[in-house]
Amino acid sequence: MPSQRTPQRARRTWRSESFRGLIYQVLALLAVGFAIGYLANNTVANMAARGIQSGFGFLTQPAGFDIGESVIAYQSLDPYWKAFLVGLLNTLRVALVGIVFATVLGALLGIGRFSKNALVRGLCYGYVEIFRNVPVLLQLFMWYLVFTEFLPPIFDPVSIGGLFFLSKNGFSFPVPVWSTGQALAGLGALIGLFIAVVYRRMVRRQFELTGQMRSMLLVPGTIILTMAIGGWLAGGAPNDWSIPKPEGFVMQGGASATPEFLALLLGLVLYTSAFIAEVVRSGIASVSHGQVEAAQSLGLSQAHSMRLVILPQSLRVIIPPMTSQYLNITKNSSLAVSIGYPDIVSIANTGLNQTGRAVECIAVIMAVYLTVSLSTSAFMNWYNKRAAIKER
């Protein structure tokens, strides 16, 4: 038997790839560690030289500044952490409303690029090219200027049917007066939703067994609506609306959005919808024409082939870039600081100027955005997995 001597593997020499890798990694970590240590050391020295205090203790001290608009009750003597919370909620508010509007507008514009009508195609194309090629900050400035300079003063607002009012002080609109009726209606809708989901499952199972199709939208929709109206009636059918009424320099009743909020929302929505339109367009274009023809040859109607063949396939392409557009809208809402909408960045900036604790305030901003970004991408990844191809 010939002796098969395996060559002695040089483990701890420069010739071993794994050993070299280890050395590289240790060196990289050391370099990063030293860099961080150096910066931290400098920071401490600088802070000592300038007499800056550090630590998050200031969060419990009274903030001492007013905030123009807030979802929760806030006074200027409330502590800093509450001011930051107000800012966070304002950021989330404008981001969520913006995402909804931008998605609807963007989807319409994206689908419009496939219109049979050349005018619609051209207008959608022109919109996309104009709005995505101009910095969003500039657009915000322009909308803010329009809202604060070109609208009439509050004592002479533009009125739409005596219900909606638009003036330099913002947009006022009627809201229902909250009472048990609305709560019961909400509860009814929730129960209806549950029944509708159960019904849809039943219908789907029957379809898979027998091939018989039944309405998947109309009947569940009716169930939800009936339950909601039932709840509303059970609560005494309240229909009190608080309608805004201009009285000199104030608007009585109703709810209102400030010009800062409106300018930020409009700027973000118009800018982002141009990007979303491109995402939707490329998603639809990615479904090959053969798929449409196959659906037609199977006898599917236009609506069915859209819902069952084209949309599920294009959604797979659309979701990942859509996620990053949603994150962009959230991150771009930080531009609020330039027009004075009290979002988290602008409040942290005020806090920074008042307390001088730059490290802490910027850490708060970054932590907030990182949390929002990472949780959004986690959710969208989960949704994306559901929509992905089920491969064998």
Added chain:
Amino acid sequence: MNRLFEPIAPRPAPVRTEGLLPWLRTNLFGDPLSIIVTLGFGALAIYWLPPLFSWLISQAIFQADADLCQKARGVGACWGVVTEKYRLIVFGRYPYEQHWRPELATSLLVALLVASCVQAFWKKWLIGVWVVVVGAFFVLMRGGPFGLEVVTSDLWGGLPLTIMLAAFSIVLAFPLSILIALGRRSDLPAIRSLCIVYVELIRGVPLISVLFMASFLFPLFMPVGKSPDVLVRVLAGITLFAAAYLAETVRGGLQAIPKGQIEAAQSLGMTYWQTQRKIVLPQALAIVVPGVMNNFIAIFKDTSLVTIVSLYELTGALGLALNSDANWRPFKIEAYLFITLIYFVFCFAMSRYSLWIEKRVSVSKTR
């Protein structure tokens, strides 16, 4: 049987499908809905276009006369504000008599950027040209040698600053992003996780927070009393920000290279760096040119944010030019439209180039 010859009726001439009229018929009046839409937009155009035209052009005031503009308010646009202030808007606070310097420096830089977009110039010597032009740019802007008056960087502003920030940050970020992208695909876990953390950290926060960091925290990070100029700090901030996004673009290109290429290189006995330099990167970078271009457009637009940390680039210079002048402040919207046009021209041209190069790249891939 008398069989008479009966010619069958001639077929109708084929329907014309090309030319203006058939195009109009299918694209504007194809079906009832389409007709309604066309007529609706037509009515809107008849209603809106004449007043828009008269506001923009026929009733607009073009000479720099604030009183005339005041009289024409609401009737015609006041382009006089542009005539009066365009030097301030475009060059910011740079000394008026020296405006030829940023003009020349920026023209050089733009010319080089355009030249860098031409495939024929993608040679080694282009790097040398870049070094020379960047040096010339700073000499022209800063002054000092050749008897040029020194202009400190806090006076730089307007379009030169916008172009400079965008161009230099992307050029500096590019090598960095290649390293990060390679690191993210590395087999070494420590290096891979460092790169992932960096990219996700930067991509998770808005640019404005990075700029705040550059303007408030970088001075604290440096040794006591040795803080660099705010322009340098902001440039560093934008570079670090752009590098994370660029790294993801480059990583996309790296992923598109089939594994066989790397294995072939290894079987030839190439080392890791030889493989990357000679096999992987040349192919990957050719693919990512359109993506890099899109990143450049994004950064170009994002430079407008530095106005929030008090650097007066194009958007900031406009505020500087108008906010303190009560005569012209009412016509800010016209000035905004002017710089909107500047941004649009730059970004639109770049996005066209990006599309064109994307087509070229895909042509070379199809067989």
